[in-house]
Amino acid sequence: MLTNNLTAFYDVMFGDVNSEAPMHKLEINTLQKVKVILNNPTMLGQQIPALPAMLVRLLNIIQDPDSDVSSFVEIIKQDPSFAMEVLKKANSATYHRGDKEILSLSRAVSFIGLAGLLRIATTLLMARVIPCKPIYYKMFGKQIWLHSVQCATLCELLADNNDENGFDGYFLGLIHDLGKIIIFDCLSNALAEELTSLPGTKVFKELMTEMSVDISYLIAVEWNLPNVYSEGLRQQKTANRSALAELLYKADKLSEVYLLMTKGIISEEECENILTTYSVDKDLWHEFTDIAVKIEENMS
Known part of the structure; x- marks a missing residue:
């Protein structure tokens, strides 16, 4: 049984085979690629995907206290094909409970x-950041994105339950694993060069877990996010966290438990014990x- 929640995501991805063995060549090559990116701002900038322009505009409007609902709707309407994507998602089982089809953004x-409209729009826009290379998405990208959306959902629920801003909680959860996108892209490239065995050693998983947090923070800075x-991302590695950063920490751990x-x-009984520990x-x-079940169904 796998019990190290620090590397839970990687345990699910690669299993627990030979976990105590020294790192092999594939892992060392991947680690070197990631370290070079971390220590070279120019290379990091080249690896970071562009932030969708519409997302920038939406985030700016969110920070504007004088904005209203029509401001958000007008921004989304500027891209008719994207507006149709939003409406399609709004009519899915995850969001829509009524019998009548939703035909307009105002509706x-x-x-x-x-909040629901923003959740849909930001999720669709951030999905465009995930690399679409077949080997990447099949092996890593889909699971990373599924976890990100589920973590975002739980972070929003926790934020609402603790009088914090629900959208901030959702968006923070959505972007918290951006570092894994870079890491797994490096791993995909290494696999293309040498497909001998998948990474699975404990030391590799722990190093990747630690470095992904650093990269996520650096991406947020590069994107000039609020x-x-x-x-909130930087504080994931500190003992003193803001209320929202603490909720993200909890949401990340618990979505990995899920x-x-x-x-x-792990069993449902073990899960319940963990929920008690986290006072959820x-x-x-x-x-x-x-909701998590519906999210996964919509991605399949």
């Missing part, structure tokens, strides 16, 4: 609220797990 707001997001439970790696309301957890 979408009345059904799912502005301080609430970049600081991943382990769905893979049969069971009704909130059940709400999250219901």
Whole structure:
């Protein structure tokens, strides 16, 4: 049984074979690539995907206290094909509970609220950042993105339950694993050069876990995201965290617990003990797990 929650994501991805063995050539090559990127701002800038322009505009509007619902709707309307994507998602089982189809963005707001509309728009825009190379998406990208959206959902629920900004919680959860995108892209390149064995040693997993947090923070800085997001990511490695950063930390750990439970790696009883340790309301957890199932269904 896998019990090291520090490397839970990597344990699910690669398994626990030979975990105590020294790092092999593939792992060493990948680690070297990631370290070079971390220590070279120019190379990091080349690796970081561009932030979608519409997302920049939406985030700017969110920070503007004088903005209203129409401001958000007008920005989304500027890209008709994207507006159609938003409406399609608004009509999915994850968001829409009614019988009538939602045919306009204004109608979408009345059904799912502005928060729901923003959640859909930012999720669709951030999905464009995930590399689409077949080997990458099949082996790593889909699982990273699924975990990110599920973590974002739980972080929003926790934020709402703790009188914090729900959208900030959601977006922070959505971007918290950006570092893994860079790391797994490097791993994909290494696999293309030498497909001998998948990485699985404990030391490799722990180093990747630690470095992915650093890279996520550096990406947020490179993107010039509002301080609430970049600081929320930076504080994942510190003992003193803001209220929102603490909620992200909890959401990340618990969404990984959910991943382990769905893979049969830990039992429901073990999961309940962890929820007690983190003082998570069971009704909130059940709400999250219901949504998490729908999120995965929509991605399959």
